[in-house]
Amino acid sequence: MGESERGLSYGKGNVLAYRTYLKPLAGVLTIPESDFTGRSNILFATNIQVTIGGGAFLSSFTEGDNSLVVATDSMKNFIQRHLGLYDGATLEGFLDFTARAFLDQYPHISTVELAGNLLSFENTSALTGDKAREESSLVFKQSHNDHSTAFVKMERSTLGYTLVNQKSGLKNLELIKVQGNSFSGFIRDEYTTLPEDSNRPLFVYLTLDWTYEHEHEALGDNPKVYVASEQVRDLITSVFHQTKTKSIQHLIYVLGCEILTRFPSLRDVSFQSQNHTWDLIVEDIPDSDGKVFTEPRPPYGFQTFTVKRDDIMAEPLEQIAKGQS
Numbered sequence: 001m002g003e004s005e006r007g008l009s010y011g012k013g014n015v016l017a018y019r020t021y022l023k024p025l026a027g028v029l030t031i032p033e034s035d036f037t038g039r040s041n042i043l044f045a046t047n048i049q050v051t052i053g054g055g056a057f058l059s060s061f062t063e064g065d066n067s068l069v070v071a072t073d074s075m076k077n078f079i080q081r082h083l084g085l086y087d088g089a090t091l092e093g094f095l096d097f098t099a100r101a102f103l104d105q106y107p108h109i110s111t112v113e114l115a116g117n118l119l120s121f122e123n124t125s126a127l128t129g130d131k132a133r134e135e136s137s138l139v140f141k142q143s144h145n146d147h148s149t150a151f152v153k154m155e156r157s158t159l160g161y162t163l164v165n166q167k168s169g170l171k172n173l174e175l176i177k178v179q180g181n182s183f184s185g186f187i188r189d190e191y192t193t194l195p196e197d198s199n200r201p202l203f204v205y206l207t208l209d210w211t212y213e214h215e216h217e218a219l220g221d222n223p224k225v226y227v228a229s230e231q232v233r234d235l236i237t238s239v240f241h242q243t244k245t246k247s248i249q250h251l252i253y254v255l256g257c258e259i260l261t262r263f264p265s266l267r268d269v270s271f272q273s274q275n276h277t278w279d280l281i282v283e284d285i286p287d288s289d290g291k292v293f294t295e296p297r298p299p300y301g302f303q304t305f306t307v308k309r310d311d312i313m314a315e316p317l318e319q320i321a322k323g324q325s
């Protein structure tokens, strides 16, 4: 039985590696929905998980033979030091560079997976010497909101290395749209207590991943075909604003179609969404359009879906329900 059937793997999680003054990401194509033009990379802060596999490690599990074990502590050092050697400008590029370096360094490793989060540090403003307020090039504000992600799985093959899987993404984007959302027409039977709603506030958590038609385009070496998660986020908020949503299921489909239309270098986009829509407490406030809401009860609904390029071929964008601002 091969090691893959045994589920053999080991690695290190939560490897924090913060680099100052990485090469800036510049020259991305701008889109109408976003002010994003690039990343200064003055601070490039990552949290990486590495997983390695291979038949060579079987005896470390079955016999306690550590002679071929790369200590996970060494893996942590390897990742951190390679952040000092990386001369590109993106998380995807760093993971690709480091995965290849692992396979170069340890010939008995068969597969390497690297999953990375780019920790978000936002710009701040500061009065400079001539009393003008400018973007600070020294002070950044850590944000615990949405952030970029990337994933790479690299396998040793007879030809060298094979890229098995590569994804880029955006994690934990939490968006509330205060009105302009309905949810109706669902099954009504003896288990149904939820009323139909023609205008609910919709609070969604979105995590999404996208893949490229040509994987090397994910690395950011050619910024004109690189898709920045900041642009995807701004496109999502814009489409959410414009779309009269019928359900989260339909919202993520519309978002996926718009993302693939806006970024021709992408192959598909996969969503994991959660419904955290607030409960209504006060419906009528005199002389006001306002209402009072509270957090929903703990169970939450979720959806998963992958939108592919064929979907936008089949359905021209104008036909996708939109039309509210």
Ligand SMILES: O=c1[nH]c(=O)c2[nH]c(=O)[nH]c2[nH]1
Pocket (backbone or CB within 6 Å): 183, 194, 246, 247, 248, 249, 275, 301
């Ligand atoms: O957008 C939604 N989709 C559902 O499937 C669902 N189910 C539910 O109770 N509320 C919602 N909202």
